[in-house]
Amino acid sequence: xxxxLEIRLSGSGGQGLILAAGILAEALTTEGRNVAQSQxxxxxxxxxxxxxxxxxxDGEADYPLVSEIDCLVILDQVAVAASRDMIRPEAIVxxxxxxxxxxxxxxxxxxxxxxxxxxxxxxxxxxxxxxxLSALTAMGGLCDRDVLKQTVLRRSPKTYVDLNxxxxxxxxxxxxxxV
Amino acid sequence: xxxxLEIRLSGSGGQGLILAAGILAEALTTEGRNVAQSQxxxxxxxxxxxxxxxxxxDGEADYPLVSEIDCLVILDQVAVAASRDMIRPEAIVxxxxxxxxxxxxxxxxxxxxxxxxxxxxxxxxxxxxxxxLSALTAMGGLCDRDVLKQTVLRRSPKTYVDLNxxxxxxxxxxxxxxV
Numbered sequence: 001x002x003x004x005l006e007i008r009l010s011g012s013g014g015q016g017l018i019l020a021a022g023i024l025a026e027a028l029t030t031e032g033r034n035v036a037q038s039q040x041x042x043x044x045x046x047x048x049x050x051x052x053x054x055x056x057x058d059g060e061a062d063y064p065l066v067s068e069i070d071c072l073v074i075l076d077q078v079a080v081a082a083s084r085d086m087i088r089p090e091a092i093v094x095x096x097x098x099x100x101x102x103x104x105x106x107x108x109x110x111x112x113x114x115x116x117x118x119x120x121x122x123x124x125x126x127x128x129x130x131x132x133l134s135a136l137t138a139m140g141g142l143c144d145r146d147v148l149k150q151t152v153l154r155r156s157p158k159t160y161v162d163l164n165x166x167x168x169x170x171x172x173x174x175x176x177x178x179v
Numbered sequence: 180x181x182x183x184l185e186i187r188l189s190g191s192g193g194q195g196l197i198l199a200a201g202i203l204a205e206a207l208t209t210e211g212r213n214v215a216q217s218q219x220x221x222x223x224x225x226x227x228x229x230x231x232x233x234x235x236x237d238g239e240a241d242y243p244l245v246s247e248i249d250c251l252v253i254l255d256q257v258a259v260a261a262s263r264d265m266i267r268p269e270a271i272v273x274x275x276x277x278x279x280x281x282x283x284x285x286x287x288x289x290x291x292x293x294x295x296x297x298x299x300x301x302x303x304x305x306x307x308x309x310x311x312l313s314a315l316t317a318m319g320g321l322c323d324r325d326v327l328k329q330t331v332l333r334r335s336p337k338t339y340v341d342l343n344x345x346x347x348x349x350x351x352x353x354x355x356x357x358v
Contacts, residue, residue: 022197025220029220029222034219034221035220038215038217039217040215040241041215064217064243065242065244
């Protein structure tokens, strides 16, 4: 990796984006990278903007603030404005096809995917975060699939193990359709 | 609150400090505050330094980096050096009496508490994070006890509900002995 990699998972409160970012951070450190993560919480966080940012580097990574996003997930229209002007021209941007009606525009690679629809089909809207995480990591080649899988397994409550595994596989399939 | 409040929970990897900080962030937003949180992960995080920082304000709180710590938990000697020079003179510092053999020195209020020992007595070393969180919030008057309790309940896996409730109460008792 020549430079730091800046990743943002964003949407609305309650969508599990901070958890998904924490899982990605753990998976990346398993592969030897250093990761700094930040997020903010507001009193109206359920329904309001929610985001978690990762700065990944091979050296020290104590500075968690992103300024030029390389990899972006947007799960809700409310989160578009906060990132629109920070997306690098060669970035990968994954949005929810249903809830993000006006995705950001630019020269970057935009994949409008049925993330929440897939989660609902699999049985639980709440696993859209893992579908999104899986699709983004596959499209960006961010980390090894098995490392991600083991990390998701470790962080899943028992009742979510099967759902999250289904979500991972569905995300990979969505990503493959974009290639 | 006149100024931003800066809180750091620190120790070694695997002590559950990022989880504890996330719980505190949620409890504080329930009370109407804005919170920005950051943490870093290193490949050697189990055993190495681990910390999560919160910046709490009544206005916008997008900047998650602490520079002058008001409230500090140290659960492992390895974490002392990273914070030693950032502690405000009137801060509250809670350290583990057993694992932090050389706590930071200064005019601040230092409470060396049997956090890990209490956790072990309650049946599980891993709940030292909640004992510490509970003691710090009580000593600092950071948030309402019932709000903290409800947040811990919401974030506890089923197998940890009783343990974490015991940890909360034990932390409050430790804090009361320091008054």
